Every structure is written in C-alpha cells, then in structure tokens.
Amino acid sequence: MRTRPLKVALLGCGVVGSEVARIMTTHADDLAARIGAPVELAGVAVRRPSKVREGIDPALVTTDATALVKRGDIDVVIEVIGGIEPARTLITTAFEHGASVVSANKALLAEDGATLYAAAERHGRDLYFEAAVAGAIPLIRPLRESLAGDKVNRVLGIVNGTTNFILDKMDTSGAGYTEALDEATALGYAEADPTADVEGFDAAAKAAILASIAFHTRVRLDDVHREGLTEVTAADIASAKRMGCTVKLLAICERAADGRSVTARVHPAMIPLSHPLASVREAYNAVFVESEAAGQLMFYGPGAGGAPTASAVLGDLVAVCRNQLAGATGPGESAYTQLPVSPMGEVVTRYHISLDVADKPGVLAQVATVFAEHGVSIDTVRQQGKDGEASLVVVTHRAPDAALSGTVEALRKLDTVRGVASIMRVEGE
Amino acid sequence: MRTRPLKVALLGCGVVGSEVARIMTTHADDLAARIGAPVELAGVAVRRPSKVREGIDPALVTTDATALVKRGDIDVVIEVIGGIEPARTLITTAFEHGASVVSANKALLAEDGATLYAAAERHGRDLYFEAAVAGAIPLIRPLRESLAGDKVNRVLGIVNGTTNFILDKMDTSGAGYTEALDEATALGYAEADPTADVEGFDAAAKAAILASIAFHTRVRLDDVHREGLTEVTAADIASAKRMGCTVKLLAICERAADGRSVTARVHPAMIPLSHPLASVREAYNAVFVESEAAGQLMFYGPGAGGAPTASAVLGDLVAVCRNQLAGATGPGESAYTQLPVSPMGEVVTRYHISLDVADKPGVLAQVATVFAEHGVSIDTVRQQGKDGEASLVVVTHRAPDAALSGTVEALRKLDTVRGVASIMRVEGE
Structure with missing residues (x-):
C-alpha cells in the first residue's frame, strides 16, 4: 500500500459534509485498505468558521473555498455546498488545479452538467455524483456502468422523500395536502420553505440527470416537464384507491417508441397497487428501470439524510482515489446519441x-x-x-x-x- | 474513438452466450460509443459445433476453447460455460495470455475465487462477474464500488428464482411442495434435475460470493450453512400466514455483533409480510443490504434468463474494455479484513x-x-x-x-x- 496519503478538500460541512468528515476519520483504516492508500482531510471550507465542529481539527477549517481548491496539492474535492454558484466555479477551478471531484449537487448537474464534464475531461480528472440522485441508493453507477451494455427504455422513480412522505400520509390517514405537509414539516421531512420539494423542482433536477445518463444524451432541467403535488386532494387519493391505485410524485424518463427522442417529466400520477413503487412508504425513494435485456429492475433505499448521502459520497471517493492511483479516469459524459427531448x-x-x-x-x-x-x-x-x-x-x-x-x-x-x-x-x- | 477493435472470445454459447453474441452484433454501435472502441467477436468455443447458431459466423466457432484463449490477440474472454473445470483452467490461461475475463460462473467463484483473483492480479488483468449473482440485478458493482465507503453489516436475499417461484406458488395457491415443483418444471422455471436449486447449492454459492465482497474477507461455498426447501410443507406456509409472515428461501450473510466474525447461510425462513422481500413474487430475485451509513437498500429484478444475464455480462464487458483502453484495472479481490466465518x-x-x-x-x-x-x-x-x-x-x-x-x-x-x-x-x- 502507498503510504503517502491522498489529500481531500471538503467544501461544505453541513448535514452531509460533517458526516463525510466523521466517517473519513472513524473508518480511515477501511478506506485506506479499499483505496490502496490513506486519505487525509486536508481542508474544510465553511461559511461560519466559528461553529464548533466535533471531530474536525479547527486548523483545517477555512472560509476561503477558492484558495483551498487552488492549493495545488489537493487530490479530490468533495463538493456538498449545493446551488449553482459558487459551486460551479469551485468545481471547474478544482479540475484546473488537478483535483477530481465528487459532488452531491443535483441542481448544478441538471442545470449545467456539460460544463462540469467538459472541465473534468479537459484536465483528465473524474466527476462522480452518486449522491446527487436518491441519496444512498446506488443508481448513477448502475446506470452508467452496470447497464452500459444494455438499452434503457424507461426510468420511473420516486426520487423525492418529502413528497413521498406527504402522499403516503394522505394515503394512509386520509389527510388533506396541507395537513400532511404540516406533519412532514413538524417531523423534519419538509423544510420551512418546501417549494423545491412540493413544486417538483428537486425531482425535476434528478429526472434530468437520470434521463441524461440512461439515454446517453443531454437533458437539462429546463427540458423536464414539471408539476408539483400542491393540487393533489384527498378526493384524488380516494379516487385512486377505488381504481386499485395510489398516488405518487413520479419522475419519468422515457425513450419514444420510435427511439428517436426522449421525454422527461415530473408530476403526480396514479399507479396500480401491484406496482413495486406503490409500496414505497414514508420518505423512502425507489427507482424502477426498464431496459431491453435486463427487463425490470428496482433500486430502493433512503433518498436523503446525512449518513446515507455520505455513504454515496464516500463510495465515489474510493472510486475516484483508486482511479487516481491507477492513473486512469472513470466514465465521463456519454451523450453520443444526441437524442432530442420532446415536449x-x-x-x-x-x-x-x-x-x-x-x-x-x-x-x-x-x-x-x-x-x-x-x-x-x-x-x-x-x-x-x-x-x-x-x-x-x-x-x-x-x-x-x-x-x-x-x-x-x-x-x-x-x-x-x-x-x-x-x-x-x-x-x- | 479508436478504430482497431477489441477482440472478445466467448466460451459457451447456450442460453446466455447466444444472447451475448446477439446483442454484441445488434448493438455494436452503442457498445463502441460507450467503450471508445469497437468490440469484435473473435471466436466462440462450443461443445457441439454442428448446431446452427443464428447470427454467428460459423467460421468463428471452435471446439478448442484452450487454443482460443491462448491465441494471444484476445482482449477479453467471456466465460459462460459454468462448472469448475475446464472453466478454471481456461480463465487462468486467459489471464496468462493477456486477456481480462468476464464470468457468470457462481460455482467456480464460490469454490475457488481466490485462485482466479490471484491470476488476474498477477497478470494485471480484470476479473468481473456481475452475472454470477442475481442475473441482471446490479449487485456486485454496488457492493464492490458504491458501498466501498460504507460498512455492510447484513445481506439478506432471495437469490434463486426457481425456489422463489415454488414458494410463491405454495403461498398463493396452497399447493404442496411436490405440486409446486411440478408446475415450476412444466413452466421451465425448474430444471429436470432441480437439486442445485431446491437443495440450496445455487443460493449457497451466491451467498459465499456476496459475503466475501460485502465483508472484504474470503467466504467459500463450504463455509455456507445450507438447507434446501424440500421439507417445507403447506402447513408451514399456513402457519407463517397466521403469524403475518411468508416463507422464503433466504441467503443471509451477517457480520457478528462484535464485528470479529461473519456468517453465511441459506435456508427457508419466515419473514414478515411488511418486509420488502416478502412481496418478491414468482421467479424474481431481490437482495436487501443493510449498511452502517446507507441504511437499508434493496435491489430487485430478474435473477436469471438469457437476456437479463447477458445484460450483466455486457455491462462488465464495457467496463473491462474501458479499463484496458485506459491501461488500468478495476477492483480486485478485497479480503483484507480476514474475518473468520463462524459456524x-x-x-x-x-x-x-x-x-x-x-x-x-x-x-x-x-x-x-x-x-x-x-x-x-x-x-x-x-x-x-x-x-x-x-x-x-x-x-x-x-x-x-x-x-x-x-x-x-x-x-x-x-x-x-x-x-x-x-x-x-x-x-x-
């Protein structure tokens, strides 16, 4: 095993970032054995440096994220700050200075993934982002790698835990939307401003990412038809029940029957109770993939939360570090089909x-x-x-x-x- | 893109092999785009050369598998013949002659995976085997790579479609074991000699592979406690129902509570109807993974069949070819924990x-x-x-x-x- 450690810069130290830092410390030996070299947390960029962060050496903490990614000795940058800027500039700067990047930033990937991929490729570095879609559920890697020899025709998923919690609550208790949202907020499943979740923006970003990877083409957030669940009523849920269905907020990515275009959309829909997605309860996520040879696959698990998302980030960290030691890179953007997105x-x-x-x-x-x-x-x-x-x-x-x-x-x-x-x-x- | 093709030798051309060959031909352009170079079927080793094989150039067919893997110009060998020998010798010979190997051979991997891994490492080549466990379901890659930054504590799976079909039939129709087996045989879900399935040998091999990867240690077929389902009665199923349970043949791999040993076993068990595995019907497979950070994940899909297994083989083929072009290799054996297997x-x-x-x-x-x-x-x-x-x-x-x-x-x-x-x-x- 190599003894010189790989240096990791962590951008953001909130719910996910602090969990990443914690596991890097507590499981350092396992990570080293799996990578073939130790990994060292070389810097943590935060907004509020005065906040006490258990288990993180205060000497590593900085407010200057740009200086951190420009240091030149960083092997991997983990970006868990979210949003478009400064995340995008920090990531492209990281590539310019020789680092690979692990990101959980669905909004940025859906908005402008092409820019990130291009920067990674220009500098011969990796861009991994398993944590951007469906938290801990291995989904990006199975789609990018396991199904690379197959033809995916459809991805149908529950990719937002907040809205699934709300709909599940409406289904099981007969509650109306507002009442169910209140309960989700009280239990911490919904944020104070729930717009990104309930209006479907979060799910739409994930749909764009999934469609791009599944169909080997570029699908951006703007290409995704989006309807939230704010207009779903208790009567709709009751009506679905009478039909042997339940209501879920679905992200649906499809290849057209003639194979010449794709579509991506997020909206509430009725699905039969016999469908595996119908029994996905509470804030769990699940994604159903239909491909030509493999048939119907489903991936299920926690779609959010600090530890689950950290699991996905650290799986990517191991892969990216292994690639660096081998002098290789993992899969980059695959958009060769250039299929148009139909309205x-x-x-x-x-x-x-x-x-x-x-x-x-x-x-x-x-x-x-x-x-x-x-x-x-x-x-x-x-x-x-x-x-x-x-x-x-x-x-x-x-x-x-x-x-x-x-x-x-x-x-x-x-x-x-x-x-x-x-x-x-x-x-x- | 590189124009010189990567050469693939196919060992075995039965249900899976013929499907692999078919997809390599019909989806040649997609595979080339995803790999970065075309792949060419350079030889097909079979036992009965006279059999007509649609879509395969008879000039490629040979009965001399050894000569094929020794040719020296083969980049990847796909082994889908199964069994211990001659598969083991063919695979190690392939490594000696510079090829990477994609295998679907669960028996060999469970019996003597260490020999294969060692040969791959000695010659700097890849050994991939997604198809060996649960057919098309991405499981080996998620365990080896996606969860590489996490600590898996438990794997609980339905990994044999034949026995799940039989138990599902017993559960839904009240049929006895023999009657349900007869139906499985008539519908092609069970082989004429169903021993490997109903006595749990097939599931035990998969349990050994899953435990080895999940716990980063060596678990062999002999380490797996095995009980088949031949003694499960209609009364057991009825009794399970009264408890709010159903009966499944489970492969269970666990880390001991003190973390110092692991266990692996296959036997029929009652599980609560509320457990996600309880609703896995017919010949489908599903594997439930519990890990420290990610929590509970489930992977579901068709566990056997020509096309689904071919999907897994071709996903590995793309990965192995990409690695070869990059001059790198994917993950090898990870057995550093050396945890003993408890009885x-x-x-x-x-x-x-x-x-x-x-x-x-x-x-x-x-x-x-x-x-x-x-x-x-x-x-x-x-x-x-x-x-x-x-x-x-x-x-x-x-x-x-x-x-x-x-x-x-x-x-x-x-x-x-x-x-x-x-x-x-x-x-x-």
Whole structure:
C-alpha cells in the first residue's frame, strides 16, 4: 500500500459534509485498505468558521473555498455546498488545479452538467455524483456502468422523500395536502420553505440527470416537464384507491417508441397497487428501470439524510482515489446519441379525469363525443349522481398528452360540464 | 474513438452466450460509443459445433476453447460455460495470455475465487462477474464500488428464482411442495434435475460470493450453512400466514455483533409480510443490504434468463474494455479484513417450532422448562387441542442457533412430545 496519503478538500460541512468528515476519520483504516492508500482531510471550507465542529481539527477549517481548491496539492474535492454558484466555479477551478471531484449537487448537474464534464475531461480528472440522485441508493453507477451494455427504455422513480412522505400520509390517514405537509414539516421531512420539494423542482433536477445518463444524451432541467403535488386532494387519493391505485410524485424518463427522442417529466400520477413503487412508504425513494435485456429492475433505499448521502459520497471517493492511483479516469459524459427531448404534448400516457356534470340525459354522450373528436379512446366511465348534480370519472386509454389536454380544454367549454374536479395521469401499467 | 477493435472470445454459447453474441452484433454501435472502441467477436468455443447458431459466423466457432484463449490477440474472454473445470483452467490461461475475463460462473467463484483473483492480479488483468449473482440485478458493482465507503453489516436475499417461484406458488395457491415443483418444471422455471436449486447449492454459492465482497474477507461455498426447501410443507406456509409472515428461501450473510466474525447461510425462513422481500413474487430475485451509513437498500429484478444475464455480462464487458483502453484495472479481490466465518451454531436467530403434544395438563410447563434450561426465551406460544392430541406452536426470542437446536433435541426426548412437526427460522425483523 502507498503510504503517502491522498489529500481531500471538503467544501461544505453541513448535514452531509460533517458526516463525510466523521466517517473519513472513524473508518480511515477501511478506506485506506479499499483505496490502496490513506486519505487525509486536508481542508474544510465553511461559511461560519466559528461553529464548533466535533471531530474536525479547527486548523483545517477555512472560509476561503477558492484558495483551498487552488492549493495545488489537493487530490479530490468533495463538493456538498449545493446551488449553482459558487459551486460551479469551485468545481471547474478544482479540475484546473488537478483535483477530481465528487459532488452531491443535483441542481448544478441538471442545470449545467456539460460544463462540469467538459472541465473534468479537459484536465483528465473524474466527476462522480452518486449522491446527487436518491441519496444512498446506488443508481448513477448502475446506470452508467452496470447497464452500459444494455438499452434503457424507461426510468420511473420516486426520487423525492418529502413528497413521498406527504402522499403516503394522505394515503394512509386520509389527510388533506396541507395537513400532511404540516406533519412532514413538524417531523423534519419538509423544510420551512418546501417549494423545491412540493413544486417538483428537486425531482425535476434528478429526472434530468437520470434521463441524461440512461439515454446517453443531454437533458437539462429546463427540458423536464414539471408539476408539483400542491393540487393533489384527498378526493384524488380516494379516487385512486377505488381504481386499485395510489398516488405518487413520479419522475419519468422515457425513450419514444420510435427511439428517436426522449421525454422527461415530473408530476403526480396514479399507479396500480401491484406496482413495486406503490409500496414505497414514508420518505423512502425507489427507482424502477426498464431496459431491453435486463427487463425490470428496482433500486430502493433512503433518498436523503446525512449518513446515507455520505455513504454515496464516500463510495465515489474510493472510486475516484483508486482511479487516481491507477492513473486512469472513470466514465465521463456519454451523450453520443444526441437524442432530442420532446415536449410534454408528445408524451403518450393515460388520464384519470373527474368531472362535475349536470345530472340529465345525454351528458355522457356529449362528453364521449368530445373524447372521440380529440382521438382519445375511453377505457372506463363511472357515473355518480345525486340532487341534480353528478360526477363522471373517465379513465382514458393511452394517447398523446396534447390530445388529452385538448380534450379537457373542450370539456370545460361544455354547458353540461360544471367543472373539472381533477385530472391525473395514470402510469406504471 | 479508436478504430482497431477489441477482440472478445466467448466460451459457451447456450442460453446466455447466444444472447451475448446477439446483442454484441445488434448493438455494436452503442457498445463502441460507450467503450471508445469497437468490440469484435473473435471466436466462440462450443461443445457441439454442428448446431446452427443464428447470427454467428460459423467460421468463428471452435471446439478448442484452450487454443482460443491462448491465441494471444484476445482482449477479453467471456466465460459462460459454468462448472469448475475446464472453466478454471481456461480463465487462468486467459489471464496468462493477456486477456481480462468476464464470468457468470457462481460455482467456480464460490469454490475457488481466490485462485482466479490471484491470476488476474498477477497478470494485471480484470476479473468481473456481475452475472454470477442475481442475473441482471446490479449487485456486485454496488457492493464492490458504491458501498466501498460504507460498512455492510447484513445481506439478506432471495437469490434463486426457481425456489422463489415454488414458494410463491405454495403461498398463493396452497399447493404442496411436490405440486409446486411440478408446475415450476412444466413452466421451465425448474430444471429436470432441480437439486442445485431446491437443495440450496445455487443460493449457497451466491451467498459465499456476496459475503466475501460485502465483508472484504474470503467466504467459500463450504463455509455456507445450507438447507434446501424440500421439507417445507403447506402447513408451514399456513402457519407463517397466521403469524403475518411468508416463507422464503433466504441467503443471509451477517457480520457478528462484535464485528470479529461473519456468517453465511441459506435456508427457508419466515419473514414478515411488511418486509420488502416478502412481496418478491414468482421467479424474481431481490437482495436487501443493510449498511452502517446507507441504511437499508434493496435491489430487485430478474435473477436469471438469457437476456437479463447477458445484460450483466455486457455491462462488465464495457467496463473491462474501458479499463484496458485506459491501461488500468478495476477492483480486485478485497479480503483484507480476514474475518473468520463462524459456524451455524453461533448465528443468533429466532425459531418457529411446531410440536405435536399430548393434550393433558402440565405439557406446556414441561416444554417451557426445556426452553429455559437451554437459555432460550419464548416470545409466543399458541396451543390447539382436539381428541386428546394437541399442537403447540412456539416462537422464540433471538438466541444462538446451537441453543435453539439443543432445545429441539431435548424436546424430542420428552414423553409428552409426540413429534416435532416443523422448525423454521424467523428472519427480517
């Protein structure tokens, strides 16, 4: 074994960073044996240097992250500060000064992964980011490496723990969205400002990363159709149950049937209870991958948290260190297919539509005509009437999303349709 | 991209080998883009050269596998013939002649992995074997690489599709073992001679491989305690249901609580219906991994079959080829912990014991005394009596397996115990 240690700079020392530092210390011997050389924490860049950080030598702490990555003797930079800047500049600077980078920064990778990959390649260094998607669950490596000899057609995942906790709570207790969000906040599953989670931004960033890797093309955050779960009601959940389904916020990346384009989207959807993703409870994450040869695979585990995310970071650290000792690099960007990303309107899916209608003869015929005019075939209709009002629940067959939303648009204009109570896509069948 | 192709020799062209050859041809462009150089099928060693093999140039086919691996221009040897010899000699010869090896050979890796690893290291070549455990499910790579910065404490898996199909059939239809095996055979899930599957040899080989990698030590097939499922009865399954459990044939690899030894075993066990492994149906495989930082992870997918296994082989092929182009090698054997493998008697687990007893006062007291004398604490007892006969179902708390089997031994000697109807371990709680 080499005795001269590999030097690691840690950018950020919050929930994840402090756990990374802790494990690097407590498991130093194991890491050294697995890498083939010891690793040494050479510096920790933080915003608040006065905060006491147990187990971290205060002499290593600095507020000058730029100076740290420019030191020239750093072998690996671990970036766990998040956000676009200064993270992006720090990472590219790290590459320029000879370091490889392990990052957990989903927002940056989804926004501008290409810039990072290019900088890594220019300087012959590694960019690893297992922790950016689904925390501890090995997912990036299986997609980049294990399935490198296969053709992935679909990735369907629960990649945000906060929203899964909320939906699970609504499903099991019958609570409404606001009540379930309050409980998630009280238990620490949701942040004070839950926007990034509940509006689907977090999941959309992960969808962009997963789609890019799965389809060997570039998919950016802006390419991902995004709908949050703030409009999901207790009635939607109850309606899903009647259909033998549950509601999940899904990240869905698909290759088009003709193979010439891909799509990526995040939205609430009904999935059958028999689908393996339906039983993913609380804040757990799970990702379902469908590929040509392997068939259906699922990866399940904790999608967030300090220790789980640190596990993913440290797995990458071992790989990157091994590569450096071997004078090699791991896989870089693979975007050779250059497949375009189609807009949401071209996604082929199914709708579950709940309408409030007048309770009089001929309404169903009118409604059915609108579907037919838009080329949308109806799977099932359920009518419930009381006191001159009635509700009509229509589940469609698969059709382009544009045709489905055009249908809904036209339904709203019918005199006999008093309102569209809810629209939800049906997936995973 | 390099234009000179990497040359691949395929040893074996059965269900898996023919699928590997097919995908290498149909997806040649994708493989080349992902590797950075084209790959060329340079030879196929088979036993029956006269058999027509669609899509394979007959000029490539040979019966002389030894000459093929000795050719000297082969970059990668894919071994999918199985068994100990001639596979072992062919693999070590391949390393001697400069090739890296991708193998799906669980029996050989469990029996004598050390010899293969040593030969790979001596010649600076790669030994990859994702396909050896759980078919298409990425498991070896996540354990060897993704979790390389973590400490795995437990691996609990359904790693044999045939036996899971049989148990699932028994569970859903109430069929007995023989009836369920017949159906598995008729549907092609069980081989004409099902011994390797139903007696647990196949799962034990996989347990040895998983334990070795998870705990960074050497665990061989002989170290794995093995019990098949041939004695599981419809009554056991019904009894499991009453407890809110189901029966699965599990491969269980554990680090002892004091961290100084490991155990590996394969046997039928009851697991709670709430455990993610309980819902693994038909011939699917799933492996549950518990590690210190990552927590609980699960990997799920098809555990066998030509295409899924080929997916795993080709993922390894891409990795091995990339390593060769970079002049590097992937992870080799990691056995630095040198942890001893403890015998089954030291495993700490729970028993579900069903006794046929005389229906008279004092029996339960006698039985309870025997448990107490062996230091085994009872969790629950259920008594059912009719016509002077009674059955007593005892579920214990956790205790060393030796104490539990000593208890059963002593129970058999009691006059009031007419027979021990069944004994099954309870896991996954």
